Amino acid sequence: MSVMATTGRRWYAKPAGVIVSMVVPVAAVLLWWFASLDSTSPFFPSLQAILSAFQETWLFTRVGSDVVPSLGRMLAGYGIAVVVGVGLGILFGRFPLLHRAFNPALQFCRALPATALVPVSIVLMGIGTAPKVALIAFVTVFPVMLNTIDGVRAVDEVLEDVSRSFRLTRLQRVFHVQLPAAAPQIVSGMRIALSVSFVLMVVTELVAATDGIGYVTLQAQQSFQVPQMWAGMLLLGILGVLFNGAFVLLERRLLRWYSHD
Amino acid sequence: MLSVEHLKKSYPHSGGSLEVLRDISFTVEAGEFVTIVGPSGAGKTTLLRCLAGLLPRSGGSVTLTTSGRVVDSPPPEIACVFQDYSRSLMPWSKVGRNVEIPLKNKIRERGKRHEQVERALREVDLDGFADSYPWQLSGGMQQRVAIARALAYRPEFLIMDEPFASVDAQTRADLEDLILRVRHDAGLTIVLVTHDIDEAVYLGDRVVVMSGRPTTVVDTVTVDLPRPRSQIATKALPRFAELRTEVLKLITRDGAEVTA
Ligand SMILES: Nc1ncnc2c1ncn2[C@@H]1O[C@H](COP(=O)(O)OP(=O)(O)OP(=O)(O)O)[C@@H](O)[C@H]1O
Ligand SMILES: [Mg+2]
Numbered sequence: 001m002s003v004m005a006t007t008g009r010r011w012y013a014k015p016a017g018v019i020v021s022m023v024v025p026v027a028a029v030l031l032w033w034f035a036s037l038d039s040t041s042p043f044f045p046s047l048q049a050i051l052s053a054f055q056e057t058w059l060f061t062r063v064g065s066d067v068v069p070s071l072g073r074m075l076a077g078y079g080i081a082v083v084v085g086v087g088l089g090i091l092f093g094r095f096p097l098l099h100r101a102f103n104p105a106l107q108f109c110r111a112l113p114a115t116a117l118v119p120v121s122i123v124l125m126g127i128g129t130a131p132k133v134a135l136i137a138f139v140t141v142f143p144v145m146l147n148t149i150d151g152v153r154a155v156d157e158v159l160e161d162v163s164r165s166f167r168l169t170r171l172q173r174v175f176h177v178q179l180p181a182a183a184p185q186i187v188s189g190m191r192i193a194l195s196v197s198f199v200l201m202v203v204t205e206l207v208a209a210t211d212g213i214g215y216v217t218l219q220a221q222q223s224f225q226v227p228q229m230w231a232g233m234l235l236l237g238i239l240g241v242l243f244n245g246a247f248v249l250l251e252r253r254l255l256r257w258y259s260h261d
Numbered sequence: 262m263l264s265v266e267h268l269k270k271s272y273p274h275s276g277g278s279l280e281v282l283r284d285i286s287f288t289v290e291a292g293e294f295v296t297i298v299g300p301s302g303a304g305k306t307t308l309l310r311c312l313a314g315l316l317p318r319s320g321g322s323v324t325l326t327t328s329g330r331v332v333d334s335p336p337p338e339i340a341c342v343f344q345d346y347s348r349s350l351m352p353w354s355k356v357g358r359n360v361e362i363p364l365k366n367k368i369r370e371r372g373k374r375h376e377q378v379e380r381a382l383r384e385v386d387l388d389g390f391a392d393s394y395p396w397q398l399s400g401g402m403q404q405r406v407a408i409a410r411a412l413a414y415r416p417e418f419l420i421m422d423e424p425f426a427s428v429d430a431q432t433r434a435d436l437e438d439l440i441l442r443v444r445h446d447a448g449l450t451i452v453l454v455t456h457d458i459d460e461a462v463y464l465g466d467r468v469v470v471m472s473g474r475p476t477t478v479v480d481t482v483t484v485d486l487p488r489p490r491s492q493i494a495t496k497a498l499p500r501f502a503e504l505r506t507e508v509l510k511l512i513t514r515d516g517a518e519v520t521a
Binding site (some may be wrong): 158170177180257 | 292310313315332335337339340341343345348351352353354362363365366382394396414496
């Protein structure tokens with residue numbers, strides 16, 4: 001990161017910066033509130049109606065029954081994808097021949113549109129938790145794995161010399177050199193995988209599901225409870241922002257060394 | 262003792278091959294400080310990588326005569342300091358950890374390991390910097406970290422590839438004296454390559470002069486300057502001037518240009 005960006009971050013941390021960045025959202029909410037205040041349209045209910053639907057549905061009646069299962073499946077799938085993706089990425093990155101052998105199959109699997117795999121996962125694994133987690137993991141493993149392969153391959157040859165000359169073991173080289181060197185790429189793969197897994201969390205709940213945020217929102221739409229549907233959107237938006245924020249914090253911790261100059 | 266006999270190295274190069282080292286032979290006695298001077302692109306890095314067991318040879322042999330071991334892979338007796346400190350340190354690890362990681366297989370006990378790390382950092386005057394990141398330090402300090410890492414490893418042989426090429430003149434002189442001091446304290450055997458004739462003469466017991474590519478050994482010059490050496494007194498000796506002229510002649514006879 002450049003010096004400009006660093007001073008920029010400091011500037012944002014100042015109260016004045018916080019206020020500036022709040023102006024647009026607050027204005028948007030106020031505009032929405034007043035413009036929709038006496039809305040009679042069944043499709044665009046008032047913000048007031050949406051908020052009360054939100055409170056009724058998500059605070060906290062359906063947290064245990066739907067939000068937790070949704071997020072649980074997403075994080076399980078994402079977690080599996082990260083572990084498997086990094087593991088396979090290191091393996092393929094270090095053994096080009098192996099990568100060559102598997103690459104056509106990997107490219108084929110990666111090219112399959114995620115949404116088209118939803119019915120396939122149901123046929124193969126039924127309608128419970130397993131097919132949803134498996135699908136999220138299957139699809140999001142690719143960005144993690146491919147970025148890990150690139151990162152591991154790009155380890156500086158001088159550092160390779162250093163680790164060989166000081167006779168580090170294979171495992172030490174993975175943990176002290178290859179993984180940290182590839183961390184910037186791995187993290188950017190993880191960032192893509194996180195947003196994809198969030199999308200898939202909802203998508204897997206739109207077909208043959210019995211709970212989840214996506215399920216509840218779809219039910220609301222199908223039973224003409226439009227405010228509830230909008231409330232679902234609101235919740236998804238808030239969750240998305242929270243995930244992003246959490247990820248930025250994680251990234252800063254993992255890559256402190258990377259953003260120095 | 263380290264013995265290099267008829268070492269050859271070619272790289273595959275657009276269909277054919279690029280002959281870099283044609284025929285290199287020399288020996289390094291235990292406790293000796295041998296400097297190798299050669300023009301840019303002569304294959305100095307290539308030579309050191311062969312000596313350290315990091316690069317397969319195309320011919321000839323490199324032998325550690327004390328153990329009778331042929332150097333085909335990096336041996337535990339050798340530690341290296343690389344040309345480019347900014348690439349040889351791990352930027353994600355703090356200084357202390359950079360020095361410690363190579364010791365993990367040598368010293369199992371953590372407390373002892375940390376002691377050795379601290380001692381090595383003290384030897385290069387970096388005590389107190391264990392918790393800094395390498396990129397928070399100046400270039401000269403970073404190269405001192407790389408030297409501390411090699412010292413902590415307690416090698417018999419220290420192999421250095423133009424270790425002072427990318428720092429300013431004053432830092433360079435300081436680092437040269439630092440190497441002379443730790444070498445004296447630790448009783449190390451050192452092989453150092455450089456393209457700088459003054460440095461080669463100032464540091465070495467012997468100077469191996471290499472030609473330009475395809476590289477051979479032109480001659481070896483014994484440096485009969487008294488020790489301990491000093492940047493001012495040693496470099497003012499008439500003998501110093503004679504020796505550097507002698508080396509310079511050997512190099513220019515070969516037709517290559519070198520920074521004198
Ligand atoms: N891995 C490699 N593959 C192919 N050619 C190489 C390789 N490494 C070095 N060379 C070539 O070998 C020659 C010698 O390179 P080397 O780096 O050993 O020289 P050097 O004397 O250390 O140079 P410098 O003074 O710039 O450090 C150069 O022409 C270089 O292009
Ligand atoms: Mg070199």
